[in-house]
Amino acid sequence: MSEPTTSGTPAGAIHDIGYRHYDGPRLGASYIRRSLFVETLRGAYGLGRSARSKIMPFLLLGVMVLPALVVGIVTSYLRLGSLPLGYTEYVVTLQVAVTVFLGSQSPAVMSRDLRFRVTALYFSRPLSRQQYVQAKFAGMAAALFVLLGLPITLLLAGALLAELPLDEQLPDYLRAMAGAALYAVVLGGIGLVVAALTPRRGVGVAAVVGVLLVLSGFQAAVVGILGDAVSTRYAGLISPYTLVDGVVSGVLAAEPSIGQGPPGTLGAVVFSAAVVLLVAGCYAALVARYRKALS
């Protein structure tokens, strides 16, 4: 059988059935994880998959980017003093496209491996289950970050081309990019957890979008029922969009895009804690999902 590598853990796997020994260096688990991350990120945009799977992600990327281009052109033509659509409100304004992207791509990331029963092959390699989840989570979050960050960056480029001063634009741009990173991690986590529950693509798509849609509908309705009380401002905790928006406005002092944002320092702390708990919870749920036998 193969010799243990330098790290002491046997890295040889099921394929070594004893015909001829391979004694050279092995790339190890972290290399597999990195490859899986890249593959997940590419796969979320349909790269390396059939032409049909490229249509939807690139269509939605176009839907995200187009308003940014229009805003940039309008700003420079009309010589406006500021962007008509701010950096930090961009994601919330286009949340339908983000939701559909998450819904259509997170099952593509998670469910395909389950449906074609290839997870068993992954786990027969040195890749641990945590590392599998890390690679998938990071890949999905990176794909979402591209989807959200690209139009925001184009918005900045449009503003600079319209000769708006950089020092006025930059703080809001950076806030929005931090927000995009948060959105990516939070939404990616929720999407993957829901998608990992089912090997069926169709059910996964509907379930992911359903969860996000019901949560935002619920949040809007709760705000509508409760009116203007201070407690209403905590209703933002219900939906992931208002949750991240609350953190961006509460902690990073941006203009809240929906409602009034969290009340005071306490609210900001509560919202941030909720984000951390949510992401950690999603990661834990995914690890737990893949710990047991898969179906």
Next chain:
Amino acid sequence: MNATVASLTRRNLLGRKRTLVLLLLPLALLALCTLARISANLDPDIEQDLQGALAPDLLGAFAIAILMPLLSLIAGTGSIGPEIDEGSIIYLLAKPLNRYSIVVTKLLVAIGVVVAFGVVPVGVAGVVLTGEVGAVTMGYTVGALAGGVAYSAVFLLLAVLSRNAVVIGLIYALIWESLVGGLVPGAQALSVQQWSLAVVQRVLGDSAQRLDVESAVGFGAALVLLTVVTLAATGYAGRRLETLRLNDDA
């Protein structure tokens, strides 16, 4: 109509885990309405709102615009989509069964699921909100049923036509009906949601104006459109199932 196909479809739609997902939607609606009811008991202002436009607003925004399309999407595509996806539909198509009757059976099962998980909870929500089986409750229940039937037929057709049925259906239900319909008034005439609102408006009668319920199309037109769309979608789905190609891509 075929009992065996019906029971197979029902088992496909209502697995243990899938029933849970389906239950989440009506539970969210009922939780929302209970919350509204409780806060109405605490605050007379909200109580007054609830007698006025708040109840129709809640039911319209959550039940008609979110719950029904999503449920019909899951039920309509789920009744045939996975079978086509996995290729196991071939065992069904190889039997000496009329393809139209397969489609009709699957549609009826999907409608049954929509009624159980959507229409009935909407009725219950109406009772919780208004405290009576009045015009509002009846209107939204009937409207939800009309919308659910048309949505199910359309989404079942989509599932026969395309592997991406769920995403296309979502784009229709979300982007076309809410975004495009909100911006381009003409697009509202081509929206199942507006048609079911027309039914609601009709049942509410004179109180519709007071409750601020207004549909983009008239009742007659809506009824005709609902019927035509449902029948045409079912017929075309049956036609496509007769000439279905399996494994045309991987």
